[in-house]
Amino acid sequence: MNPVNYLYLAALLFTIGATGVLIRRNVIVVFMCIELMLNACNLAFVAFSRLHGNLDGQIIAFFTMVVAAAEVVVGLAIIVSLFRSRHSASVDDASLMKL
Amino acid sequence: MTGLAAYTTSTGEAFQFWVLGTVAVIGALCTILMRKAVHSALCLAGTMIILAVFYLANGAYFLGIVQIVVYTGAIMMLFLFVVMLVGVTAADSLTETIKGQRWLAALCGFGFAILLFAGIGNASVKDFNGLAKANEGGNVEGLASLIFTKYVFAFEITGALLITATVGAMVLTHRERTERAKTQRERSEERVRGKHLPPLPAPGVYARHNAVDIAGLLPDGTPSELTVNKTLRERGQIRDVSTEALNDLRALEQRAADRLERPDPHRKGGGRNGDGDRAEETEEASK
Amino acid sequence: MENLIALLVAAPLLGAAVLLCGGRRLDRVGHWLGTLLSAASFVIGLALFTDMLGKGAEERSLHQHLFSWIPVEGFKADVAFQLDQLSMTFVLLISGVGTLIHLYSIGYMEHDERRRRFFGYLNLFLAAMLLLVLADNYLLLYVGWEGVGLASYLLIGFWQHKPSAATAAKKAFLVNRVGDMGLSIAIMLMFTTFGTFAFGPVLEATGETSEGKLTAIGLMLLLAACGKSAQVPLQSWLGDAMEGPTPVSALIHAATMVTAGVYLIVRSGAIFNGAPDAQLAVTVVGAVTLLFGAIVGCAKDDIKKALAGSTMSQIGYMILAAGLGPIGYVFAIMHLVTHGFFKAGLFLGAGSVMHGMNDEVDMRKYGGLRKYMPVTFVTFGLGYLAIIGFPGLSGFFSKDKIIEAAFAKGGTEGWILGSVALLGAAITAYYMTRVMLLTFFGEKRWQPDAQGELPHPHESPKSMTIPMILLAVGSVFAGGFFSIGDRFMHWLEPVTHHDHGDSPLSAATVTGATMVVLVIGVSLAWVQYGRRPVPVVAPRGSLLTRAARRDLLQDDFNHVVLVRGGEHLTRSLVYVDHTLVDGVVNGTAASVGGLSGRLRKLQNGYARSYAVSMFGGAAVLIVATLLMRAV
């Protein structure tokens, strides 16, 4: 088997995550989907690093994780305060951008 | 790269890939399809673990571990906390409100997938260099040497980012007290002057569900909100079983009448050996 | 000597400028100033005339070049004057009669507070008219041509507070504009044909171009003449023009301006000689108008309108003569001059009558005035005799000659034209007698005026009678003076190149015939109006009479076809402009607005739908990059 398949898998996961972002209304789930996409990317990076035979890919993945962690922290904090303010976890309720 | 270049991986890895890969995809699909957030979270966790395995298989030992520890261990748990906070049982409907959104989403998804596949296909990587050489000095050391030399600035900045994120999270979630905290004295006085001198009544006590979400019944059989925890009240997760209770009662009396061939069920004696009856009745009712 | 020519025009022009810009402080002397200046130009004219008589027939034509007017590549228009015998005749007529009428107006307009402006306009008219006859090229002539149009517009509408007057003025100007269009097109044709429009070169070069071109030019000139000289089909304005003060009618709409058409045709003789078809058209127009005017003249009860009709028909005679070519030019001009005298006299007489009758114009409300205003009666009577061609008076000579010339045209045309001319003579005799009888004879049919008081006719002041007397003298002797020894013919010879046609009838027979029709006409009128009393309210009359009262329905025709049609056209165009031309643009604007309104709906505020578009965009970008790679 060629490690390229990892890339295909990554692509698939990424797409699934993206679709999830589009179709789910629950903020938390949406957020999870984003995480899924990030992980897919990580997988791709790792696969790349293997293909190229150096560790930079892994480094990037590592940083991605860190950033993801930070993002999750902030994101969840936002969700919580959002829920506090309006007792709902639906993204569609936050549609104030409508003109 | 003599000797390092290879065309295929070991069959073992191939097998592992196909099996776990399938599972991972299923997990991902479940993540986006489950109606309850908590289920999604769990599926996602599973997928991530599988990814961790794949990292390991790809020679990213450090990352694999980190994936498990940080992601599945920390981040997903964080998710679960929040889910709990928001409400485990809260299942959001999957009916689409925005017109055409779902179709567009599906279209984009498919198109995107096809595109990516096409892109990867075009890339045409025949052979690949394994990480054997890179990992000679150990994977962690390799990473470390890179992080602290080449990517040191990025690393520092990430540190800063994490700090900021932490502070940010605190700021966001911290709630400013609007009024002065009450002293014990005030509380007690309040208690005495207020409506409930005794402690608040307990929630319903039928040994059915996790009973804290069932309002206790007042003598007339109507449920009292007061008995249920404030958070649950806010979430609207109070389960009103008063009607069930009354039905059960009626059924019970019915059956008692049949069995004891007593003309009127309202005799005092009927109440005497009623406890055991009630127990079994309740079991029946619970079936 | 030729440097004086400019002064002829300058004097009245100066007068106009001073009087119109002078303001009220000139009110007291204005009229005298005006009269003085027109007299001045008459005197200058006389001086030039005597000087001209002193020369041989050939070098009599004077020429004065003032300055180059419009110098443009390949286009040369100069302000230059040419004074030959023809122009001289007109100069004397215009300034002479003009001066007399200035004199007359002093009395006539005495009670009008805007008298100064009136004289200003009169001077303006003189200047323009003199410019018209003195110009040495058609463009300058055009300036005078429109100038007199303007003056007549101002003078017809002089009593602007009367809507009828304002309308009549506008009508006159517009109808004239149609004629002017002809003139300007004619000038353009000349320019493209000859490369110039100065009289000399054009008239010499006529031989070098095709007859078709000449015919076109001729017809255009004829159109112009019709407009100015109130010939069919552009005659409709003249009747209404009588709204103006009587002196105006006398000067402009009888003696001078309306004859400009005749001048134009005679001046362009060379062109018409080269274009027989155009000539025929001219004669036809003349003949038709001759009858038309005469018939209208018979039916009108308004004394000025009746005279206007007669003017029309007399000019018809002139045009007819002018159309006959070299046979007729001289007589056309001669009749023009004599007509200038007697028609002006008649109008002044009419004015004097109205003056005495509280501005009553309906002849049926006159009657028996001869005892009350003898001078007017006598002068008017002499004018009357002159116009009907009573033997020995000027009308007799000029008109008789024209009829002869008409016959002399030869062929059937000759016969037709001649007999038409004869018929015209008969009708002329009839309606003039009618006017005479209705006004001065019979019993009084005076009606109380608006204030309910009966008019008490009186003779007009000196300043009015003197001009009348002088004009009467002119209308008695001018003809005889001209035709004894064919003076006038020889005088004009160098310009018009007279030739005697071969008349099928001897001069005697024609004269005899004229006398006969004359008697018939007069006696008819006598039978109808002299013997039995005349009803104050006009009888319904025959169909022809009723039609004639309405100018033979010409106005109705104009109204229906031109005015109504025009109104509808403009209204519909306004609508079109608003809805179609403008609508297209506004429509585009509206559609753009609608489109953006629909696009606005995409911004529904749902983060997820934004995400979709973002995602799609990403996909599109990838496609683009892949394609780029592929290419």
Place this chain on the structure above:
Amino acid sequence: MSFPLLTATAALPAVGAIATAAVPAARRTAAKWLALLFSLATLALAITVLIRFDPDGDRYQLTESHAWIADFGVRYELGVDGIAVSLIALTALLLPFIILAGWHDADPLETKSSRWRPTQGFFALILAVEAMVIISFQATDVFLFYIFFEAMLIPMYFLIGGFGDRAHAGSDEKASAQRSYAAVKFLLYNLVGGLIMLAAVIGLYVVAGNFSIQEIAEARANGSLDMATNTERLLFLGFFFAFAVKAPLWPLHTWLPNAMGESTAPVAVLITAVVDKVGTFAMLRFCLQLFPEASKWATPVILVLALISIIYGALLAVGQRDIKRLVAYASISHFGFIVLGIFAMTSQGQSGATLYMVNHGLSTAALMLVAGFLISRRGSRLIADYGGVQKVAPVLAGTFLIGGLATLSLPGLAPFVSEFLVLVGAFARYPVVGIIATLGIVLAALYTLVLYQRTMTGPVKPEVSTMPDLRVRELVVVAPLIALLISLGVYPKPLTDLVNPAVEHTMSDVQKKDPKPEVEAAK
């Protein structure tokens, strides 16, 4: 290097605009006088230009040239030929009259209902327009010209939209609504034209490599720059469209009646007598000079449009009920004549067209300003509201009549000369066109006289009976215009001498010869 006269002429009013705008709000009168002063100074400069200009000298004189945007070969190039000089003189001449006539138009109203209108702004904007018009007459660099051709719109927009006619039939809200409609319409029409032209300008740069008219024209002349036929035609259309909107030519004319109707009389004069002239001028200078072949190719269509404008404008003028709209449609008819003269491609036609631009400026100014005085007295623009004014205010009526007669181009007044030249020029090449155009003079007489009759003659309307005659200020405005109309009508030679050489140049650009008269041709 010598004193940059042209720059000064254009810059002075600009400085004036700034200065006027800077005057404190309280000192309204001071602002007016300042503006008048600057416009007079500009006039003086323009006259010196007129004197310094030698008709028989080079084609472009008093030239100035500085590098501006070197990368795109955009240069600050000024230069004037006879046509430009005469038009600059016209502009500089009209401005003081416009300012004088608008002396009180921008005074703040006492009534609460209408908003306070800063006088300073009004006069500053007028001066700004003057500056831009003058420089676009001077520019010999296409890009430079384009910039000011477009920039003109900004002050015009505010003049139309901000300082509307106070004599309005409807309520104030209605008035302001229609006013802004007119302003936006004006802006949109001209912007569309301008943008299409911008495309053409860029295209020209792509083809020719620089923006200088002289260089391009020379290159075209000596064949070193030959455009593909289609390219040239497209570019020509791009330019022509913009100018046709500005001119305005049927069917792009509908903005003019709104703009002139809603704006005050002086601004209306500014629009039709000054700004629109840039359009016709530019046709003569850019279209013919840069794209001779395409011009010849487009001539038939353009002539037809011009004819339509002449007749159509005149007919619509007859149909109008609003004095100012009537004048506007009359102007459309006259612009038809100008375009006709330009594209008749005969030296008579083109000299006629150039004279026409000047004369039409004068005649319209006279008529429109007097109409403005009339309207300001009665407070209504409807013809039907007047009658018998002649009896009450004879001088006003007289000047109005003279203005009208000039509009119907009565011989002896300036417009006659130009109109006849145009007609002859057109007739010489296309007789039918000439004849149809001649109909225009009859219609002109119709609408002018109808207007005069309805407003000035007849019985005196009661509302009119107390109308004062022209005041001194108004006489000062009108009298010189009338004097000019008459003197140029009697002795146009100075003007023709100025114009003829320029016209010969243009004729040589399009390589056309006047048709020979038949008789000479025969010889």
